Amino acid sequence: MVMIKQAEGQKKSWTTRLDAKKKRIESVKGLVEGILIPTEHIVDAMEKLIRPGDRVVMEGNNQKQASFLSEALAQINPKKVHDLHMIMSSISRPEHLDLFEKGIAKKVDFAYAGPQSLRMAQMLEDGKLTMGEIHTYIELYGRLFIDLIPSVALVAADKADRNGNLYTGPNTEETPTLVEAAAFRDGIVIAQVNELLDELPRVDVPGSWIDFIVVADQPYELEPLFTRDPRHITDIQVLQAMTVIRGIYEKHQVQSLNHGIGYNTAAIELLLPTYGESLGLKGKICKHWALNPHPTLIPAIESGWVESVHCFGGEVGMEKYVAARRDVFFTGRDGSLRSNRTLCQMAGQYAVDLFIGSTLQLDHDGNSSTVTRGRLTGYGGAPNMGHNPGGRRHSTPAWLNMMTSEDPLAYGKKLVVQVVETFQAGNKPVFVESLDAIDVKKDSGLAIAPVMIYGDDVTHVVTEEGIAYLYKTDSMEKRREALSAVAGVTSVGLKHDSAKTAELRREGLIALPEDLQIRRTDAKRSLLAAKSVEEIVEWSEGLYEPPSKFKSW
């Protein structure tokens, strides 16, 4: 037996993480009351509980932010705590980057940096920040259990009891996953809460996973990101929505799906009870959703289209509506929504027929990106849901419908749809010869170009011109022809030989609205089941309570 072991005298410790944790907890004895950190002592406590070089995972995604803790972290003395390695789903708030300016933090691994993307790119250029990697959400969560195991987790919940049990209510989001990674690896878990209660409506995260609770000076930040005011939906978006309903959802029998936050998809949601109903599609398509509680889905729910919705997070103002529609949503015993970003991303990857999204740029091969020069926006959830999951083995009618080969080993495909107008506002073409992402890669020293969705995964591209059925093309040449045919007067579109249009239509590689029996003149906002937020409130029987910025009455 070959045995390479250390000598008895220098016996290796296997509890260094636990010992460090105990020491840290010991060091705040005078500051805390049991597990409770008094609100005014949070900065002091953090200076003792967090050590230089720590890996700190901080809750904050596109909606919910541990804002009290991030503000406190930005106030700690960089002489005491510095060089932190931050892990954050989203870099959303100014103090997230102040951490780096001040030298408290040094390196960051993240998924999305929309609101701070410009400043972030600048700081990277100025050497004030070390880039880790950019991820899709669950890829980042996965690394928390492999090679980015956190020493500290800073999370947010609505309420806690004195045993540390957390109630996250509708916004459970990523809290349980971040806590699990730290709590079960002898990390320190600090949760900010809006309120301390004797008894919780339900427990979302068990108290034995939490080390410290602090009552925040104000409720955590919550962004109503998935609220789209129907007033801003245009006739062109109505046309595209009709095209998608007929030419994709009906054609392929799409029963389960995810929608993003665009006006395009809001238009689809609002056409189901009108245009969809007129086609006799109720009960046949769009039954199961991986989706945040979109207000624009309310008319479809009220009209009986929707069997189930599982949510990544909550949506401000939708609390009472969701609680009153518990046959449709996942709710706890208290009646309020239970969301779960990890599980919903997993379901959105593996268990739905279709992902539909939009983008700022599409190249001739169908690759798309939302990064533009000087901005490091990152990805969020789109790469996860907008690709064909190679591990999927179950079939559905829509998935099988993507099979174009007679090979005995052929299998289906997830539908990945890009809906764009050929030009963005400001006359910027969406179809481009080369993605800005390639320049961003060079400028930022990234290992790969930040592509949101790869062309290989895209099955359909929809524009105001029509649909390109990319999944049916059997060569790169045909694929490009189909894309050009719907790319309007962009440079990609101008490559189209209009003599080929008829052939592409005949082969079913593209469809124009008229091929789908859609008259362009019918595509009017008047078709929307609700044309304003006020009308959505009416559909909801007053249960939906929109944030004031969406109210005009």
Next chain:
Amino acid sequence: MVMIKQAEGQKKSWTTRLDAKKKRIESVKGLVEGILIPTEHIVDAMEKLIRPGDRVVMEGNNQKQASFLSEALAQINPKKVHDLHMIMSSISRPEHLDLFEKGIAKKVDFAYAGPQSLRMAQMLEDGKLTMGEIHTYIELYGRLFIDLIPSVALVAADKADRNGNLYTGPNTEETPTLVEAAAFRDGIVIAQVNELLDELPRVDVPGSWIDFIVVADQPYELEPLFTRDPRHITDIQVLQAMTVIRGIYEKHQVQSLNHGIGYNTAAIELLLPTYGESLGLKGKICKHWALNPHPTLIPAIESGWVESVHCFGGEVGMEKYVAARRDVFFTGRDGSLRSNRTLCQMAGQYAVDLFIGSTLQLDHDGNSSTVTRGRLTGYGGAPNMGHNPGGRRHSTPAWLNMMTSEDPLAYGKKLVVQVVETFQAGNKPVFVESLDAIDVKKDSGLAIAPVMIYGDDVTHVVTEEGIAYLYKTDSMEKRREALSAVAGVTSVGLKHDSAKTAELRREGLIALPEDLQIRRTDAKRSLLAAKSVEEIVEWSEGLYEPPSKFKSW
């Protein structure tokens, strides 16, 4: 505003699930004591709590089984409860299929049916069972939140308290995910426990998610599936393990990985502290693992190779060892392992450099399958971890090392390795012209052939002949040449023109052991850090307590 609503008089109910749940709970009032179902009343209680046609998710994977509940379910009166739609990770126990023989259940969706695969195929042929779909684990879990939302969840835990809080100990496994799907959709959750306690060592699932607890008449079944006795490792497996360490792990700097249950991978684990050490690779490769607590990893852990291990489940006998090595494993405050099948599969998909596995058949394009005629084994976790996750955006040295294109949008790839001997025991060739899966598809009426791992995803194939570097081949022809070159004297191997071997070696498309400076004569069992279970126990300082079937002393 177009508003299609029902008339006031027939107002739709949105609480049908909650109402049904309340009624069911009401119906067992006389039988239960609060949330406690007396052991002897379990069958009676199930006959009231479960209704005909229910979707029932039952815990049971390749290791942990809710065996008391499955036995009880098989005893209920099919006149009272019938036509259940079962959702099960694994069809493992005889009563799992008795349910269908007796008419209690009708349809099944599952991930794996190894132990019952023969009987299952027969029952399907006899029309005694309706097949749903076959899944990889987290694909099935995903559907629990989309279109397979359960009405009832039957799960197993070690201990519960009187508030229903569950302690799952090292075998947390899939319990929290199955419970979450039912509990937050007004389903009924019944947990069998080995023991009822006043105070739990820790809480793994909160009590407010659980409806009923029943103390089982005996502990739930637990299979020590990941224990491989080094005595059964052959010299050929040692050779293959050396080849993998040099020709893949070292070459591509593989730092994070998953290993399956084979003797091939056990050999690799046992060579790290000997052969790996001699190559100076400690700290450079194999640092982070998504892996059950394999006893064969103990010598590598003790020698300081392993920084972290996240586990799908536990392993019988490894409890004390894991608790004593908490710097390496995920453990709770009580010191025992916290596993999580969902999170570990997610991490194993998205956050590791490499998956390595074995198979029973490989075709000329690298497609592999473990199904053989007359057996419906299903998939387990291999399709999930053994594919290139298209949503991944972060890079690591190994991942980038798979890039072979100069395209500005090129990206890396997960390493997916198949290690096989060219012939199985009984002289059955592993390399075949056509997979049996194709016949099984026809025989069973499956929508697609049950392929475990698709050739497109496979980057390396390792046999006793050498390594085929499939990721480097730029045409199907080259790919086949490389595969043939390592396929020995199987029919696929005999297609190899041995004149081409030198060219393939020169191009780096294959490597023979001698190209890796490995002498076949060095590949001896004596290189293994432990050659028996007894020696593993010795390495563990007596902390590993193997089940008696692995003991010879």
